[in-house]
Amino acid sequence: MLRVGVVGVGTMGRTHAAAYTRLPNAQLVGFYDMATEAAQRTASQFGVKAFDSYGALLQEVDIVDICTPTPTHLELVVKAAEAGKHILCEKPLGRTLQQCEQMIEAASKAGVTLMPAQVLRFFPEFKQARDLVLAGAVGTPVAIRTRRGGPYPRAANDWYADFEQSGGPILDMVIHDFDWLRWTFGEAERVFAKALTFKGLDHIDYALITLRLRSGAIAHVEANWADPGGFKVDFEIAGDAGMIAFDSRHATPLTVAKQDAGGGGGGVAVPESPLAEDPYFLEIQHFVDSVAAGQPPSITAEDGMKAVEIALAAIESVQTGKVVRLGGGA
Amino acid sequence: MAVRIGMMSFAHMHAYSYAHCVKMLESEGRAQLVGVADHDPERGKQAAQQYDTRFFESYEDLLDAGVDAVIVCPENVRHRPLTEMAAQAGKHVLCEKPLATSKADGRAMIEACKAHSVQLMTAFPCRFSPSYIRLKQMVQAGELGEVLAIRGTNRGRNPGGWFIVPELSGGGAVIDHTVHVTDLCRDLLGSEVVEVYAEISNGFCHGDFDDTGMLTLTFANDVFATLDSSWSRPKVFPTWGDVTLQVVGTKGLAYMDMFAQNSTLYDDREMRITLQHWGSNIDYGLVSAFVESVATGKPVPITGEDGLAAAEVAFAAYESAKRGEPVRLPLPE
CATH class of the missing domain: 3.40.50.720 (NAD(P)-binding Rossmann-like Domain)
Known part of the structure; x- marks a missing residue:
């Protein structure tokens, strides 16, 4: 039985915690959060402990699950590694490449598992698309488009709005797509991007990013924190022998509209896409099973760093107006 | 008369x-x-x-x-x-x-x-599309606030024939499919393109002509846009292609899919599913x-100058792909 402590009691911390409670080989021991009241509230909801300090949490667990704002990852990961704990760390792994390197080094030195939570790999539509691509269903991929986003995200201390912390939608959100693109189509060679990030707008951000992959394929990534019409995801993989297209707006097997939504007038139709196993559970299950078996997980810390590298290159392109070449690429 | x-x-x-x-x-x-x-x-x-x-x-x-x-x-x-x-x-x-x-x-x-x-x-x-005219009215009335960014597509299929003989067409997908959306953006923004970046390939048809274009445009008023001008629709795609514009503004977002007014025909004799367009004849x-x-x-x-300004973006896209960097407009005469 692996004992787990979750750091950070925001949406993702609670989602991860719920997954651990359903696993036969893990036990959720408790939470730590600098916001002590929130930590206590969440802990009592789960019937577990709220630790007074991160150090106290580390003394009672085998696994640390880090769900805090990005710039805090480095210190939390290094301390966990030094204490010999296995680590699941939310994406993006680090705010800078140097931070990522330090985390990887600390985990490697301590001989512990460090897995970045690139959960998109457990979303069935994205995993299936990759399986189809690798099976040659579209021939050679040529033009790939992804879109992700919706309203501007709100969280504790409005930290998403602080670029120094979050890196904006390019680092915080479409890091998912960058990881999936690498996983499915291979490494990126160069990136060119435009964004609203540095235009001083109030809670509106948006980026359009073009990647040239080493395979020759071209990928277009949209990062949208400017759509009040709700969160949407889509992708399209066009190859020389076919195309795969997915649009979250059309993948809604259940839609409910209530006569009175409480506002007096009629309600808005709310679409749902229920799954037997949610991707977050599958992600946590894979991580725990890997740790239990002493096997490396399918997502490495290096994968987490490579995705950060693409995101930072895109941000650099936005800032300089230039094409940015990646990782000593061709 | x-x-x-x-x-x-x-x-x-x-x-x-x-x-x-x-x-x-x-x-x-x-x-x-x-x-x-x-x-x-x-x-x-x-x-x-x-x-x-x-x-x-x-x-x-x-x-x-x-x-x-x-x-x-x-x-x-x-x-x-x-x-x-x-x-x-x-x-x-x-x-x-x-x-x-x-x-x-x-x-x-x-x-x-x-x-x-x-x-x-x-x-x-496309300027005569009722959906575009409505979009332009909303933008001009300020319903989206200040326009900040546009994501456009004009995708289709390789038309074959002289379209893929660059000596006759001047290129491939990029010269064919850049100009419509570029013109709509110019018209919508009342601003000229000042920079073009393009990734171009021939990955779909493997010919001596381009069939894939992903352009990034920057306008004089600082709005940026991307435009997918690829012949990326598969042979079994249910319609010829698309013209889409997503306009991001300070007060909201609008998405136009110009040719979305269709019914779906499931045809057993042809073993094909096709979209039957019933929208207005633009x-x-x-x-x-x-x-x-x-x-x-x-x-x-819509003048000759409008036509040339849009075509110039396609010329600049080819130049950008050749140089591997963004290209400033206007190009030398």
């Missing part, structure tokens, strides 16, 4: 739709289809028969037959010589897009029409506007 119109070549398939629109205007008493000339006489004769009009053995004969205006739809590289010929004969010109395959050609066409006091209109029918709006300008002498709504 009906405007007398001649068709100069049916090399571009849009000529058939334009001829059909002229016939519609003929039935309204606003236009008359005088005849057809084509450097491919078989094609020209067949088109003349199809539209119940006369076939002329040469372009000169057509221009001598008392036409007021011509619709020019040859291969892209022939836009210039046919437009110049028509201008010299004093005929107004509606020219298929892209206006030209080089900046020099486009400039010469504009100058020729100016010198002979005839109007030159570029065939950008080509009719285009040809009708041209005819009205010729009849009344009022300026055409």
